Amino acid sequence: MSTPTDAQPVSAAAVAQISVEREREQDRQRASTNGTSGKSGDIEATHNGTGSTLMTGAEILVRALDAEGVEFVFGHPGGAVINIYDEMARVKPRFEHVLVRHEQGGTHAAEGYAKATGKVGTVLVTSGPGATNCVTGIADAFMDSVPIVVFTGQVPTPLIGNDAFQECDTIGVTRSITKHSFLVMDVADLAKTVRKAYHIARTGRPGPVVVDLPKDVLQARAEFEYPSTVGLPGYVVPTKAKSDAIGTAVAMINDASRPLLYVGGGAINGNASAKVTELARTARIPVTTTLHGLGAFPETDPLSLGMLGMHGTWYANQAVQNADLIVALGARFDDRVTGKLDAWAPHARIIHVDIDPSCISKNVPADLGIVGDVGQVLDQLLPHITPLDTAEWLESIESWKEECPLSFDRDGALRPQHVLQRLREKTAGDAVVVTDVGQNQMWAAQYFQYAHPRSHITSGGLGTMGFSLPAAVGAGFGMRETGRPVISINGDGGFLMNAQELGVAAAHGLPLKVVIMNNSYLGMVRQWQELLHDNRYSHTDLTATNPDFVKLAEAFNCVGLRATSPDEVDDVIEAAWRVTDRPVVMEFRVITEEMVFPMVPAGAATDDMITQRFSNPGDV
Amino acid sequence: MTEITRQATAQQLFRKTTAGEPLHDGDAAHEHTHVITVVVENSLGAFNRVSNLFSARGFNLHSVAVGVTEDPALSRMTIVTSGNDRIIGQVVNQLKKLIDTRDVVDLTDLPYVERELCLVNVRYSKETRAELMDVIEIFRGKVVNITPDSMTVELTGPTKKVNAFVALMAPMGIVDIARSGCIAMHRELVYE
Numbered sequence: 001m002s003t004p005t006d007a008q009p010v011s012a013a014a015v016a017q018i019s020v021e022r023e024r025e026q027d028r029q030r031a032s033t034n035g036t037s038g039k040s041g042d043i044e045a046t047h048n049g050t051g052s053t054l055m056t057g058a059e060i061l062v063r064a065l066d067a068e069g070v071e072f073v074f075g076h077p078g079g080a081v082i083n084i085y086d087e088m089a090r091v092k093p094r095f096e097h098v099l100v101r102h103e104q105g106g107t108h109a110a111e112g113y114a115k116a117t118g119k120v121g122t123v124l125v126t127s128g129p130g131a132t133n134c135v136t137g138i139a140d141a142f143m144d145s146v147p148i149v150v151f152t153g154q155v156p157t158p159l160i161g162n163d164a165f166q167e168c169d170t171i172g173v174t175r176s177i178t179k180h181s182f183l184v185m186d187v188a189d190l191a192k193t194v195r196k197a198y199h200i201a202r203t204g205r206p207g208p209v210v211v212d213l214p215k216d217v218l219q220a221r222a223e224f225e226y227p228s229t230v231g232l233p234g235y236v237v238p239t240k241a242k243s244d245a246i247g248t249a250v251a252m253i254n255d256a257s258r259p260l261l262y263v264g265g266g267a268i269n270g271n272a273s274a275k276v277t278e279l280a281r282t283a284r285i286p287v288t289t290t291l292h293g294l295g296a297f298p299e300t301d302p303l304s305l306g307m308l309g310m311h312g313t314w315y316a317n318q319a320v321q322n323a324d325l326i327v328a329l330g331a332r333f334d335d336r337v338t339g340k341l342d343a344w345a346p347h348a349r350i351i352h353v354d355i356d357p358s359c360i361s362k363n364v365p366a367d368l369g370i371v372g373d374v375g376q377v378l379d380q381l382l383p384h385i386t387p388l389d390t391a392e393w394l395e396s397i398e399s400w401k402e403e404c405p406l407s408f409d410r411d412g413a414l415r416p417q418h419v420l421q422r423l424r425e426k427t428a429g430d431a432v433v434v435t436d437v438g439q440n441q442m443w444a445a446q447y448f449q450y451a452h453p454r455s456h457i458t459s460g461g462l463g464t465m466g467f468s469l470p471a472a473v474g475a476g477f478g479m480r481e482t483g484r485p486v487i488s489i490n491g492d493g494g495f496l497m498n499a500q501e502l503g504v505a506a507a508h509g510l511p512l513k514v515v516i517m518n519n520s521y522l523g524m525v526r527q528w529q530e531l532l533h534d535n536r537y538s539h540t541d542l543t544a545t546n547p548d549f550v551k552l553a554e555a556f557n558c559v560g561l562r563a564t565s566p567d568e569v570d571d572v573i574e575a576a577w578r579v580t581d582r583p584v585v586m587e588f589r590v591i592t593e594e595m596v597f598p599m600v601p602a603g604a605a606t607d608d609m610i611t612q613r614f615s616n617p618g619d620v
Numbered sequence: 621m622t623e624i625t626r627q628a629t630a631q632q633l634f635r636k637t638t639a640g641e642p643l644h645d646g647d648a649a650h651e652h653t654h655v656i657t658v659v660v661e662n663s664l665g666a667f668n669r670v671s672n673l674f675s676a677r678g679f680n681l682h683s684v685a686v687g688v689t690e691d692p693a694l695s696r697m698t699i700v701t702s703g704n705d706r707i708i709g710q711v712v713n714q715l716k717k718l719i720d721t722r723d724v725v726d727l728t729d730l731p732y733v734e735r736e737l738c739l740v741n742v743r744y745s746k747e748t749r750a751e752l753m754d755v756i757e758i759f760r761g762k763v764v765n766i767t768p769d770s771m772t773v774e775l776t777g778p779t780k781k782v783n784a785f786v787a788l789m790a791p792m793g794i795v796d797i798a799r800s801g802c803i804a805m806h807r808e809l810v811y812e
Contacts, residue, residue: 171665175668175669175672175676176673176676179719180719181665183665200719233722234661234718234719234720234721234722235719346628346631346632347629348631349631357716357717358713358716358717361638361639362706362710365634365639365706367634
């Protein structure tokens with residue numbers, strides 16, 4: 001069963017149950033009016049109350065999605081799923097179908113929606129290329145624990161394995177990048193499978209689920225009943241910790257003189273931000289977050305150290321290297337966090353709370369592993385927490401903050417950090433920031449000062465360039481009712497990888513604020529080439545292949561704006577915020593040479609962090 | 621700070637020991653063979669997920685044997701793998717995480733019985749036949765097929781016994797060999 005959370009006091013199962021009831025009521029109404037869509041009479045007759053209640057698989061799927069409470073389906077039609085699209089036109093479901101322009105964009109949109117709202121994202125694509133185009137998005141959701149369900153069309157069952165047109169072994173291809181997958185061979189299993197898919201995607205450590213739907217199964221008929229129970233005997237969702245583990249954890253925390261909270265995406269998935277904040281403030285423990293943990297603890301709080309790891313703050317990494325206790329909450333000790341494992345946090349005992357048992361002691365053996373939902377474990381822990389005497393420890397941290405703060409030159413050149421600070425000012429941090437991958441991502445992580453959970457969305461584990469724009473489209477749909485601004489941060493490289501989704505945002509009037517930090521290079525690769533490969537900028541110059549981004553925006557019926565100097569930044573931002581009926585693309589012509597600092601080179605020890613450029617590019 | 625990286629701290633030593641990793645460069649790795657049984661839903665998709673896990677995560681897979689249980693919906697897989705304590709912990713946790721798996725047990729430190737079935741087709745001549753029959757007798761093997769110059773022997777036993785038998789057959793000239801992989805079960809010790 002899904003667990004009640006801060007944001008959603010009603011369990012998903014209850015929602016599904018309510019939806020099923022609502023659905024049945026609608027069916028009764030439909031039966032009494034004898035159909036309204038006026039399409040093919042014999043199909044309508046199947047559920048007009050007089051004959052059999054058999055439905056096609058396609059209709060079952062559409063109704064099951066409604067019963068599941070799905071709000072948006074990001075999809076692209078094709079031969080194998082044409083029956084589903086036909087039913088959507090006929091049944092007029094409550095969910096809204098969003099026609100994306102590439103299946104990868106659809107998958108990222110579902111991720112963006114899921115991460116912004118905490119609900120499950122839904123994707124619908126056809127067989128073969130439709131499915132393979134989703135692979136990157138599925139892998140991305142798998143690495144970053146994003147709940148999405150991807151429905152893929154499949155060739156009719158008698159043709160499976162015969163190299164039929166648009167056939168692909170979707171289950172085989174996605175096996176190692178899904179939390180689970182289903183090939184539905186019998187229409188009678190379809191509704192049950194949908195129920196299971198959403199349950200698996202949503203609960204425990206969330207993740208992508210693929211449901212492969214052969215065309216003949218969509219055409220076959222069965223009774224429709226959306227099950228209220230799931231029936232997965234091999235699937236256990238961890239919730240609370242064992243009570244002796246809580247006792248040990250409290251003792252370890254009380255025993256520590258230099259404790260540190262290391263907070264990851266699990267704290268956001270578990271809706272535990274308020275509890276993390278309470279733990280930190282009550283016990284006076286400083287907090288560092290991972291890339292996915294940004295927003296779980298307000299970065300404006302003096303206890304915040306910002307992000308740790310490769311491009312984290314120097315002082316967060318200093319705290320890690322000097323801590324005598326690290327409490328990891330829903331984080332997975334990724335190599336971008338730890339650098340050289342042997343040299344990471346050499347003095348710290350480790351308490352690791354995670355909902356996924358396989359995460360505990362995977363990279364760094366934990367002194368105490370607690371399997372459970374971060375929110376529920378903190379509920380158990382908080383009553384036993386008393387203020388610690390960390391004054392001396394916090395003083396050292398303050399001195400590190402003063403010694404090496406995040407900084408950049410203000411010499412009149414246009415730098416991305418300045419743009420991000422101005423965006424932070426403009427929104428007061430109340431926005432959903434969706435970043436791409438590379439330098440833009442790291443600057444956005446360092447300079448936006450996230451204060452709320454679900455205000456930062458990024459592709460962390462897989463590092464998928466082209467993620468930001470489509471994910472922002474998904475987040476834009478999720479935030480449409482709230483009016484919360486959605487800002488998409490891009491580099492010029494990643495932006496073009498899924499730029500087609502601008503058309504989708506424009507068509508739906510989503511007021512996305514799309515930022516392109518255009519340095520005419522694949523900036524992060526360029527940075528490595530400069531620092532580690534003797535300035536050989538092999539194939540990272542994008543000048544010749546970049547379009548005119550302002551014209552590109554206008555061609556997609558968006559507003560295009562450009563700033564080339566720091567003085568123009570505020571004007572561009574103000575102009576962008578005046579537009580409320582369509583996306584605005586803001587191109588900032590930032591300098592090419594800017595690098596992300598501080599930096600732990602890949603595989604190096606955290607102690608060997610580079611805090612500034614060690615060679616002036618003018619000298620080389 | 622550089623001192624720390626040169627000289628291992630107590631925590632660093634603890635982590636290495638817990639993971640079963642060598643404490644110093646050049647020390648031997650602490651790798652052990654483990655026998656793990658997995659009760660899994662009886663479908664090709666489920667077997668695929670289990671075996672795929674080993675290649676996708678780079679775990680060693682020495683043998684895998686599958687057969688249906690008393691419940692036709694469930695199969696039991698016996699997996700022989702190896703690694704240090706950290707890796708074996710990962711193998712077990714990752715197997716448990718699969719939605720098709722019902723029960724995962726690492727038998728290695730429990731009392732258990734293991735068996736493997738082996739068929740070996742081995743050459744013989746008048747001169748070697750008597751010696752060959754002796755060895756087969758010692759191993760309680762059974763001749764299941766014979767031609768004028770080769771015979772097929774059926775043998776069951778723990779993997780180590782099968783290994784020993786195969787090693788003794790090698791000088792005779794093995795024509796063909798088929799092994800089932802290890803199957804294993806927890807040994808209940810009621811009267812101890």
